[in-house]
Amino acid sequence: MNVPAALEGFDSLTSGDTVVAQNIAFGILSVVMVVAALRMVTTRNVVHAALYLVIVLAGAAGIFILLGAEFVGVTQVLVYIGAIVVLFLFGIMLTKAPLGGVMEMTGAQWPIAAVVSLLIGGVTVYSLMARFGSDRLTSDGPIFRTADVSDEVFSTYIVPFEAVSVLLLAALIGAIVLARKD
Amino acid sequence: MLLNQFLILGAVLFAIGVYGVLARRNGVMVLMSIELMLNAVNINLVVFGVQHGVVSGQVFALFVIAVAAAEVGVGLAIVLLLYRNRRSINVEDFDLMRG
Numbered sequence: 001m002n003v004p005a006a007l008e009g010f011d012s013l014t015s016g017d018t019v020v021a022q023n024i025a026f027g028i029l030s031v032v033m034v035v036a037a038l039r040m041v042t043t044r045n046v047v048h049a050a051l052y053l054v055i056v057l058a059g060a061a062g063i064f065i066l067l068g069a070e071f072v073g074v075t076q077v078l079v080y081i082g083a084i085v086v087l088f089l090f091g092i093m094l095t096k097a098p099l100g101g102v103m104e105m106t107g108a109q110w111p112i113a114a115v116v117s118l119l120i121g122g123v124t125v126y127s128l129m130a131r132f133g134s135d136r137l138t139s140d141g142p143i144f145r146t147a148d149v150s151d152e153v154f155s156t157y158i159v160p161f162e163a164v165s166v167l168l169l170a171a172l173i174g175a176i177v178l179a180r181k182d
Numbered sequence: 183m184l185l186n187q188f189l190i191l192g193a194v195l196f197a198i199g200v201y202g203v204l205a206r207r208n209g210v211m212v213l214m215s216i217e218l219m220l221n222a223v224n225i226n227l228v229v230f231g232v233q234h235g236v237v238s239g240q241v242f243a244l245f246v247i248a249v250a251a252a253e254v255g256v257g258l259a260i261v262l263l264l265y266r267n268r269r270s271i272n273v274e275d276f277d278l279m280r281g
Contacts (some may be wrong), residue, residue, distance in 0.1 A: 022183055030191045037195055037218055041202035046210060053214050056195070060221045063188070069228045069240045072247075076224075078211040079247050084217065084254050091210045093256040106205050108275060113204030121197030128189045137187045141235035152237045164248045169238070171252035178259035181266075 020141075025066055033059035044105045046092045050085055057081050071146040188230040209261040213254060218261035220250045271279040 036055035043049050050153055057080045064073035107113075202215025207280015224243045234245060265271050 019183065026183065026187060030187070033191070033221075035196070036192055037198045038216070039217060041198055041206065041211075044278060047213060049211060053217065056218060057221065060225060063191070064224055064228055064243075067188070067232050069229050069231070069243070072240050072243045073225070073245055076246060079251055080217070080221075084251060087258055088210060090216060090260060091213075095271045105208060105211065107207045110205040112269040113201050113275060116204060117197045117201035120200055121193055121238050124193040124196070125190050128186055128193060132186045132189060137183045137188075137229070138233050138235060143234060144237045147205055148237050149240050149244070152241050157241050157245075160245060164245055168248060170217060170251050171255050175259040178256070179240055179262050180281060 021068060026063070029059045029066070042106075046105075050088045050092060052086050052177075053088070054081055057085070068143055071149050080103045100178070185233055188225060192222040192225040192229075195219075195225070205275055207272045209264065209273050210258070212273060213257045213261070216257075217250060217254065220246055235251065 033056050036052045036059070040049050040052035040056065043052065057076060061073040061076040061081075064070070064076060199215045199217075199219035199222065202218060203212050206212050206215060224246050227239045227243045227246065229236065229239075231242075261271055264276065268275060
């Protein structure tokens with residue numbers, strides 16, 4: 001990934017191959033994301049969980065921009081934070097049980113779930129450390145602009161793109177048919 | 183920046199999402215945890231695209247976002263239908279197909 005032009009003259013901000021400013025940004029983003037994700041799966045309030053999901057998704061958008069994928073980052077904000085979270089809030093609103101008080105949010109099987117997720121995370125992190133140990137992110141690769149992304153979508157991936165269009169139409173019709181009242 | 187710091191972030195987020203899917207009882211919360219897992223995958227796709235100097239990683243991430251949008255639409259419609267028919271979105275109540 002190329003160093004932003006503004007940082008190139010700053011020797012104090014770059015030491016060797018490591019770009020300190022990007023690492024600081026990554027550190028802040030990743031800590032915020034992990035904490036918000038943990039709160040999301042442990043909080044008892046469904047609406048709070050949706051708002052924690054917003055924090056995680058915004059952090060992921062920041063990570064995408066940090067990696068130079070600005071179109072994916074903006075799409076993340078528009079589609080996820082703009083549309084999907086609103087859909088979730090509507091779902092929460094429409095399924096709020098009118099009586100019976102606050103439902104216990106976590107099932108009795110949570111210790112098993114914790115063990116399973118720790119196993120998955122542990123094995124994945126271990127194999128990543130074993131395989132990619134201290135590989136550096138390529139810092140002299142090409143920069144992809146939005147035009148490059150759209151060129152790729154509308155040439156190499158034109159058939160999957162059309163398939164996704166049909167999939168979205170099918171999902172739209174399916175959701176209407178499922179949620180229709182009659 | 184190390185390649186691994188992004189991959190490990192993705193792995194940790196994915197594991198948290200797995201916990202959410204398995205432990206939560208609210209149907210909407212299960213769908214939210216699935217979104218978390220899809221996001222972890224997106225981070226991996228983009229970072230490998232950067233590492234290999236190809237734009238396909240970003241394109242795949244865009245496809246995953248589109249499929250996630252479709253999945254949430256249908257998933258929430260199913261949850262609403264379940265709520266309308268059973269007056270509950272507790273996933274433990276829906277054991278009609280238990281063997």
